[in-house]
Amino acid sequence: MSPAAEAKTSHGAASAGLWQIAVGDELLEGRTVDSNSRRVQRALGGGLRARGIQVVPDRPAEIVAALDRTAPGGLVVVTGGLGSTPDDRTREAVAQWASVPLPENAGLRAELEERAHRRGLRAKAVFAALASQAQVPAGLTPLRNPVGSAPGLVGELRGRLLVVLPGVPAELEGLLPGVIAWLRERVALPVDSPVELWRTAQRGELAVVASCAPVRERHPELAWSWWLSRWGVDVRIAAPGATSGGPAPGHLAAAAAELAPLLDPVSYGRDAAVELPAAVHARLQRRGATVGVAESCTGGLLAATLTDTPGASRSFRGAIVSYADDVKVSQLAVAGELLRRHGAVSGPVAEAMATGVQERLGVDYALAVTGIAGPDGGTDAKPVGTTWIGLATPSAVWTRRYRFPADRERNRDLAVAAALDTLRRALDDADPSALWLAGDSWAASDPSGGGR
Amino acid sequence: MSPAAEAKTSHGAASAGLWQIAVGDELLEGRTVDSNSRRVQRALGGGLRARGIQVVPDRPAEIVAALDRTAPGGLVVVTGGLGSTPDDRTREAVAQWASVPLPENAGLRAELEERAHRRGLRAKAVFAALASQAQVPAGLTPLRNPVGSAPGLVGELRGRLLVVLPGVPAELEGLLPGVIAWLRERVALPVDSPVELWRTAQRGELAVVASCAPVRERHPELAWSWWLSRWGVDVRIAAPGATSGGPAPGHLAAAAAELAPLLDPVSYGRDAAVELPAAVHARLQRRGATVGVAESCTGGLLAATLTDTPGASRSFRGAIVSYADDVKVSQLAVAGELLRRHGAVSGPVAEAMATGVQERLGVDYALAVTGIAGPDGGTDAKPVGTTWIGLATPSAVWTRRYRFPADRERNRDLAVAAALDTLRRALDDADPSALWLAGDSWAASDPSGGGR
Numbered sequence: 001m002s003p004a005a006e007a008k009t010s011h012g013a014a015s016a017g018l019w020q021i022a023v024g025d026e027l028l029e030g031r032t033v034d035s036n037s038r039r040v041q042r043a044l045g046g047g048l049r050a051r052g053i054q055v056v057p058d059r060p061a062e063i064v065a066a067l068d069r070t071a072p073g074g075l076v077v078v079t080g081g082l083g084s085t086p087d088d089r090t091r092e093a094v095a096q097w098a099s100v101p102l103p104e105n106a107g108l109r110a111e112l113e114e115r116a117h118r119r120g121l122r123a124k125a126v127f128a129a130l131a132s133q134a135q136v137p138a139g140l141t142p143l144r145n146p147v148g149s150a151p152g153l154v155g156e157l158r159g160r161l162l163v164v165l166p167g168v169p170a171e172l173e174g175l176l177p178g179v180i181a182w183l184r185e186r187v188a189l190p191v192d193s194p195v196e197l198w199r200t201a202q203r204g205e206l207a208v209v210a211s212c213a214p215v216r217e218r219h220p221e222l223a224w225s226w227w228l229s230r231w232g233v234d235v236r237i238a239a240p241g242a243t244s245g246g247p248a249p250g251h252l253a254a255a256a257a258e259l260a261p262l263l264d265p266v267s268y269g270r271d272a273a274v275e276l277p278a279a280v281h282a283r284l285q286r287r288g289a290t291v292g293v294a295e296s297c298t299g300g301l302l303a304a305t306l307t308d309t310p311g312a313s314r315s316f317r318g319a320i321v322s323y324a325d326d327v328k329v330s331q332l333a334v335a336g337e338l339l340r341r342h343g344a345v346s347g348p349v350a351e352a353m354a355t356g357v358q359e360r361l362g363v364d365y366a367l368a369v370t371g372i373a374g375p376d377g378g379t380d381a382k383p384v385g386t387t388w389i390g391l392a393t394p395s396a397v398w399t400r401r402y403r404f405p406a407d408r409e410r411n412r413d414l415a416v417a418a419a420l421d422t423l424r425r426a427l428d429d430a431d432p433s434a435l436w437l438a439g440d441s442w443a444a445s446d447p448s449g450g451g452r
Numbered sequence: 453m454s455p456a457a458e459a460k461t462s463h464g465a466a467s468a469g470l471w472q473i474a475v476g477d478e479l480l481e482g483r484t485v486d487s488n489s490r491r492v493q494r495a496l497g498g499g500l501r502a503r504g505i506q507v508v509p510d511r512p513a514e515i516v517a518a519l520d521r522t523a524p525g526g527l528v529v530v531t532g533g534l535g536s537t538p539d540d541r542t543r544e545a546v547a548q549w550a551s552v553p554l555p556e557n558a559g560l561r562a563e564l565e566e567r568a569h570r571r572g573l574r575a576k577a578v579f580a581a582l583a584s585q586a587q588v589p590a591g592l593t594p595l596r597n598p599v600g601s602a603p604g605l606v607g608e609l610r611g612r613l614l615v616v617l618p619g620v621p622a623e624l625e626g627l628l629p630g631v632i633a634w635l636r637e638r639v640a641l642p643v644d645s646p647v648e649l650w651r652t653a654q655r656g657e658l659a660v661v662a663s664c665a666p667v668r669e670r671h672p673e674l675a676w677s678w679w680l681s682r683w684g685v686d687v688r689i690a691a692p693g694a695t696s697g698g699p700a701p702g703h704l705a706a707a708a709a710e711l712a713p714l715l716d717p718v719s720y721g722r723d724a725a726v727e728l729p730a731a732v733h734a735r736l737q738r739r740g741a742t743v744g745v746a747e748s749c750t751g752g753l754l755a756a757t758l759t760d761t762p763g764a765s766r767s768f769r770g771a772i773v774s775y776a777d778d779v780k781v782s783q784l785a786v787a788g789e790l791l792r793r794h795g796a797v798s799g800p801v802a803e804a805m806a807t808g809v810q811e812r813l814g815v816d817y818a819l820a821v822t823g824i825a826g827p828d829g830g831t832d833a834k835p836v837g838t839t840w841i842g843l844a845t846p847s848a849v850w851t852r853r854y855r856f857p858a859d860r861e862r863n864r865d866l867a868v869a870a871a872l873d874t875l876r877r878a879l880d881d882a883d884p885s886a887l888w889l890a891g892d893s894w895a896a897s898d899p900s901g902g903g904r
Contacts, residue, residue, distance in 0.1 A: 020507075026679040028502035030493035031686075031724075033485055037507070041482035050480035052514070055472075055489070055505035062504070085661050085678050086668075116658070129661060168657075168680065170858040205620075206568075209537050209581060216538075226537050227478040228620065234483075272483075299759025300752035303773045307751025310827055310860060318779040321755045321771035323764070327813055331770065331783075361779055375762055406622040408762060 016074035017051040018044065019160075021066045023080035023090050024167055025057045036079040036165070036172055043176040048075065063093035072159035075187070080167030082150045084129035091153075094164060095137040098157040102135045108142050108151060109134035140164070143182070146174045154182050161186060194239050196256040197270055198263040201232035201421035204441040208233040211262050211439075219255040231276040231417040235263060265437055268424050276420050277309050283427040284315035284365070291423070292361035293319045294332055294353040296344060296370040297387065302416045317361050322353065332356030345370050345382050347399040350390035351449065354399075358392040365426070366392040367419045374408045386444075387415050391422050391435070398422075398435055398449035402442045414442065468526035469503040470496065471612075473518045475532035475542050476619055477509045488531040488617070488624055495628040500527065515545035524611035527639065532619030534602045536581035543605075546616060547589040550609040554587050560594050560603060561586035592616070595634070598626045606634050613638060646691050648708040649722055650715040653684035653873035656893040660685040663714050663891075671707040683728040683869040687715060717889060720876050728872050729761050735879040736767035736817070741846075743875070744813035745771045746784055746805040748796060748822040749839065754868045770813050774805070784808030797822050797834055799851040802842035803901065806851075810844040817878070818844040819871045826860045838896070839867045843874050843887070850874075850887055850901035854894045866894060 018041075022034040037053045051074070054066040058081055070076045081090030095102040112130045133150060136142055140155035140162065150166035152175040163179055165172045200208055209226055212235060216224055223238040237259070239252040268279045284291055293302050303319035306312055322328040325344050329336050334352040342348045353368035371387025378384035385404040390397065402418055404411040425434050435447045470493075474486040489505045506521065508514040510533055522528045533542030547554040564582045585602060588594055592607035592614065602618035604627040615631055617624045652660055661678055664687060668676055675690040689711070691704040720731045736743055745754050755771035758764055774780040777796050781788050786804040794800045805820035823839025830836035837856040842849065854870055856863040877886050887899045 024679075025677060027489075028493065028505070030490050030496075031679055031681075033487045033490045034505075035485045037479075038482050038485050041480065044482075052509070052518075053480070053486075053505075053507035055507070057504070066504075084658055085676075087677050128665075129658065170862045173859065206536055206581065213580075225477060225539050227476075227483055229483075295752075298756070299764070299768070300747075300755025300757075300771050300773065301759075303752025303775075304750070304756045305752075307753075307773075307775065308861070312751070313775055316751070317776040318783065319752050319771070319773035319775075320783070321752065321759075321773070323755075323759065323771075324769040324813075327770040330814075331772070331812065360783065361776075362782075407625065409760070410622050 016071045018048045019070035019074050019076045020050055020053040021063070021070075021076065021078045022053060022055045022167075023058060023063055023078060023093075024055075025087065027055050027080075028057055034079075035169060036167060039169065039172060039176065040077050040079065040165070043180055058087045058089050060089050060093035060096055063090060064097045067094070067097045070160060074160055075183070076160045076162050078162070078164045079172060080165075082133070082153075082164060082166040083168070084133045084150070086129075086132075088132070090164060091132070091135050091137060094140070094153070094157070094162070098137060098139065100138040100157070102137050104131065104134050105136045105142060106134075108136065111144075143175055143178045145171055151175075152179060154179065194252055196237050196252060196259070197272055198235045198259070198267045199229060199231070199269050199272075199274075199276075200235065200263060200266045201268055201276060201417050201424075202437075202440045202442070203233055203266055205233050207439055207441055208235060208263075208266075211266075212259065215255055215258045215262070218258070219251060221251060222255055229275075230413065231268070231421070234272075235259075265434075266440075268421060275309075276417065276424065277306050277312075280306070280420050280424050280427070281309055281312060281315050283424065287364075287427070289364040289427075290315055290317050290362075291365045291367070292317050292357050292363035293366065293419075294357035294368040294390075295319060295321045296323060296328070296353070297373040298369045298371075298412050298415050298419075299323055301412050302367065302369055302419055305416050305420070317363050320357050320360065328353060328356075332360065343382070345372055345386055345388060347388055347390075347401065347448065350388035350399045351392075351397050354390035354392040355397055355452075364394050365423060366390075367423055368392075369415050369419050371402075371404075371411070371415060373411045373415075385411050387411070387418075389415070389419050389422055391419075391426060393426055396449060396451045398426075398447045400435070400443060400447040401445040403444040404442055418442065468523045470500045471522035471526050471528045472502055472505040473515070473522075473528065473530045474505060474507045474619075475510060475515055475530060476507075477539065479507050479532075480509055486531075487621060488619060491621065491624060491628065492529050492531065492617070495632055510539045510541050512541050512545035512548055515542060516549040519546070519549040522612060526612055527615070527635070528612045529615045529617065531617045531624060534585070534605075534616060534618040535620070536585045536602070538581075538584075540584070542616060543584070543587050543589060546592070546605070546609070546614070550589060550591065552590040552609070554589050556583065556586050557588045557594060558586075560588065563596075595627055595630045597623055603627075604631060606631065646704055648689050648704060648711070649724055650687045650711070650719045651681060651683070651721050651724075651726075651728075652687065652715060652718045653720055653728060653869050653876075654889075654892045654894070655685055655718055657685050659891055659893055660687060660715075660718075663718075664711065667707055667710045667714070670710070671703060673703060674707055681727075682865065683720070683873070686724075687711075717886075720873060727761075728869065728876065729758050729764075732758070732872050732876050732879070733761055733764060733767050735876065739816075739879070741816040741879075742767055742769050742814075743817045743819070744769050744809050744815035745818065745871075746809035746820040746842075747771060747773045748775060748780070748805070749825040750821045750823075750864050750867050750871075751775055753864050754819065754821055754871055757868050757872070769815050772809050772812065780805065780808075784812065795834070797824055797838055797840060799840055799842075799853065799900065802840035802851045803844075803849050806842035806844040807849055807904075816846050817875060818842075819875055820844075821867050821871050823854070823856075823863070823867060825863045825867075837863050839863070839870075841867070841871050841874055843871075843878060845878055848901060848903045850878075850899045852887070852895060852899040853897040855896040856894050870894065 026032040056062040140153040143152035153164040328334040333356045358366035368390035374384035387402045390399045404414040478484040506518040592605040595604035605616040780786040785808045810818035820842035826836035839854045842851045856866045
């Protein structure tokens with residue numbers, strides 16, 4: 001047996017699971033959320049289920065206590081507290097927990113100084129700060145960081161595989177490929193149990209759960225879960241432990257076949273890695289079609305969301321954000337008469353914005369959003385959340401009224417998701433009736449419009 | 453002593469601290485981050501320091517174990533697992549941990565059914581799901597939810613003040629004011645220790661820490677912290693325990709006075725609640741001035757960020773997102789010759805975009821961003837991250853080149869922050885030299901331009 005294979009079997013990291021610790025006062029004082037634990041989970045591919053996350057302050061005693069609560073044989077990933085500021089205490093806490101010395105790594109220090117020098121940093125205080133970043137608990141090895149200065153630390157201490165990463169997201173992301181490569185040499189990362197996934201939009205959670213109910217009653221042996229994505233609700237069914245006495249894979253396939261007619265019509269995809277904007281771009285690019293948008297209440301968020309996706313420039317051409325009404329007139333050729341008669345938040349204005357931006361930017365498909373995101377601006381007739389979405393296709397224009405139920409931020413997010421999914425439905429099916437589905441949540445009118 | 457006052461003193465929630473538990477498989481499988489713990493911390497005003505956050509799966513045994521790790525006398529806030537889907541198990545876990553029954557609350561059930569009925573939900577499965585939502589562990593009281601159906605649960609169990617809230621952010625936010633009112637009747641929420649805060653932009657963390665070093669050496673008795681915000685680096689100094697033997701308040705004021713000349717020039721504000729976009733809007737509105745933006749690589753994100761702020765319509769008029777080059781020509785009047793000679797990512801094009809949108813939208817101030825966000829599109833001469841920012845004021849146009857060091861998402865965020873802070877500097881000081889400060893991070897050129 002080769003040493004690598006031996007290491008793989010002697011470590012039960014798969015069975016003892018993943019233990020995550022996020023370190024930082026800012027995570028406990030309302031300043032920041034721990035987004036790093038998810039980054040680590042995603043890099044591990046979902047195969048290694050996290051047992052839990054402990055979020056602890058920048059105090060060595062609390063970091064030590066969190067490390068004590070992890071199980072021997074597990075993979076322990078600690079994020080945060082590796083920076084160069086004096087409140088970064090993770091290095092000394094790890095050394096204390098493992099009762100190992102914390103010597104300075106001379107090679108690492110030289111590299112950090114060289115890097116600071118290249119960036120034009122000369123102050124004495126900078127170099128003093130770097131000294132602490134060059135300390136490495138005995139038994140751990142620094143992983144060079146392609147982004148930023150903080151190195152990662154990996155190794156085995158007290159029977160755990162230990163990975164310590166900086167809390168700055170870009171620095172952490174830069175280190176993750178190296179961490180995964182290091183891990184693969186030591187543990188067999190487990191494969192996830194078989195899963196079927198639907199990603200839906202324009203439905204509330206209760207409505208989606210109700211759609212699934214008849215199939216779920218026939219297949220209680222499967223693990224069912226529902227969760228909110230940024231775009232709507234995802235449905236996942238899994239056959240846990242299929243290899244060790246759980247339901248046979250056939251059950252999962254049977255349930256998926258029964259679920260498909262219920263969920264496919266409201267689903268933009270089956271792939272956890274493909275978000276709704278990417279699903280829209282893929283459909284546009286298959287048709288060789290382009291898109292542009294006109295926005296009022298979302299203020300650029302729909303365009304920003306479409307351009308989150310790398311390669312968006314192959315289908316997205318541009319946007320006109322007409323926050324002020326006279327910009328709707330001057331930049332989108334919306335008739336002033338329409339604004340006066342119907343108001344900016346109205347079907348006729350949504351239609352004029354969609355056709356206006358379609359013509360101005362020379363795009364095949366155009367989306368328009370005009371609404372009242374809140375907290376101000378609502379009236380009895382048009383309460384906060386009232387939003388019109390317009391869609392211009394090469395042959396028709398459609399508008400639909402929504403009534404989103406939440407605060408400014410969430411109403412804007414819901415409007416973006418509804419607009420993107422409306423375009424997705426139009427791209428999936430030339431039949432205009434496909435734009436409207438019974439049971440759509442938040443829809444306050446059926447789509448109206450048609451060919452021009 | 454009134455019962456309320458007695459309750460306030462008998463509960464040592466201030467001393468035993470805040471214990472947070474976030475429940476949900478989705479938080480451990482790379483699907484969602486726990487953003488609710490921060491919402492709770494912010495609602496508590498920062499006075500009650502969180503001792504830690506435990507993130508656990510939707511399994512009663514693990515929820516019980518997390519509850520066991522909280523301290524008697526503490527305030528325990530559990531978020532998640534209160535929905536209507538079968539994987540929501542928090543109610544039963546709380547009942548199990550406290551060894552209390554879990555009866556159905558008939559009044560609550562009637563309310564939930566009435567609410568579903570009003571929303572047009574009629575399916576039997578919906579009503580079955582609501583039955584579980586109406587279960588309340590004995591000893592807890594439901595808090596009515598103005599948003600969504602899941603009620604909150606509050607009460608005292610096993611010597612802790614226990615608050616159980618739904619995981620859907622909008623539902624949680626809707627419940628928080630009621631939770632705070634309930635808490636104020638039971639505990640004296642402690643006041644935070646005195647703090648001085650600077651919020652800076654366009655500086656890396658190392659550079660900001662180095663700026664603070666001389667003052668920090670003179671005031672090691674204060675608690676210093678630095679953290680990354682969405683816009684840059686925040687610096688906070690606190691006098692912990694000033695009322696109980698810590699440093700006297702005079703020390704904090706002295707350090708703040710020494711720090712001001714070092715940090716004020718790179719700071720957009722001193723208030724944790726005022727983000728950079730709101731700081732920009734406040735300055736524009738004081739001058740009665742308007743702003744518009746032209747965007748390429750940021751694809752609408754700068755406009756979306758400016759319109760995150762309620763009331764943005766008083767200063768923000770609109771945006772033109774010219775993702776395709778010919779849209780720069782048609783919608784912003786950028787000369788085709790400039791694009792051919794210098795390329796879209798260049799100072800002359802950034803200048804033409806800024807003046808183009810200033811003229812098209814009739815705004816006083818205009819920002820333009822054109823760059824290569826990545827992952828593709830970089831060249832040796834213009835690597836990924838190369839970004840030009842243009843600023844047109846009523847009397848001058850300035851451009852500056854940046855080289856952002858990160859991935860697509862972060863490069864876009866950094867470009868938005870740099871653009872907003874450039875405008876903030878221009879609004880703070882008519883002197884154009886204030887647009888450039890020695891030591892700005894990521895700046896790859898000094899601003900060039902001037903009066904027109």
